Amino acid sequence: MAIAIVDYGMGNLHSVGKAVERLGYETLVTGEREAILAADGVILPGVGAFGDAMVHLRETGLDGVVKEAAAGLKPLLGICLGMQLLFSTGEEHGEHEGLDILPGKVVRFAPSELKVPHMGWNRLEFLHPENPLFAGLDAGHVYFVHSYHAITENKDDLLAVTDYGHPVTAIVGRGSNFGMQFHPEKSGELGMKLLSNFLSLTGASGTA
Template sequence: MIAIIDYGMGNLHSVSKAVERLGYEVVVTADKEIIGSADGAILPGVGAFGDAMANLNETGLKDTVLEVAASGKPLLGICLGMQLLFSESEEHGRHQGLNLLPGRVVRFKEGSYKIPHMGWNQLSFLQPQSPLLKGLEEGYVYFVHSYHALPDESGHLIATTDYFQQVTAIVGSGNVFGMQFHPEKSGPLGLKLLRNFLALCGTASAQ
């Protein structure tokens, strides 16, 4: 069973439907015991970094997410959920993150390009041996974001995209992974990436 962590921010319905379509049992929940007993967890997110961390702290789900990561079970952050994995963000002030991945989240610098970065961009695989990229070829996925992550450790970068600069797209360290784009809205490649994550959870797919 896969737990999608409901802390009041995120595309919970679209992510859960994508997991269901891939043949996996899924529950959207804020119940700490259910999350802890799941085979893996997904942390989605849409909105502001500071608000998200405030919600995680107020609900006590911050500790739950950290416990999932410490347990060795696969954890996937999506969009804002990926950014929350990092140490801090400069979005509307300075905010501490979950600090599961060292690094910070910064706003795109003003330039001759549009902010937010919105649309389909091609991934560049930096670690094709990563289990998330198993059997896949580089292709296009769907992004919507005004802030992007700068990992301290280059080894945590699994894939990037180019949006007038190198932009972090997929990160990972041990059992903790993140995708800046929305895999559930990214067509066949997005679903294949999500399927590869789910396979790491060890749960049997009905498909």
């Protein structure tokens, strides 16, 4: 089976798909419920605004499909905005309901001496190094581009942080559902290894 990349009209589908294929896995870019639920794993990418993305997901009915996938044992990975959409609410251009797969909210960086958006390479700190997502890995730098960050309601859902004036959510996870605020496909060796570890959890056949 393939790794389904959810196509809801907003996302870095090409770069994510190519990264997955480079790791030796078959990909399927799709907005079809049956194909998503039949896949070995699901990736929810995203570029743009939280509210707009949720409108697209609801209009296509894919909000329910992603929730259905998340409720099962199928590994799910949200990337960048896709990670933020996993949370209960987002405050980008007004307050919007998210997918509510993980309890918490997505807020804008507070005005400070730090530049917004947060853009560039920052070091990860693994808070739960025993998590299978981090198997065989040492913490290092990955590439971020974001103006909003997630605040988890449950501290156990917070798997890794980075420092940008204060600890910033970088990786979240609960059960088989994960999210990465950065772009693993643009984050060099560490990013690709994290993506590879996620793909290995799907049980799909690959050459990674």
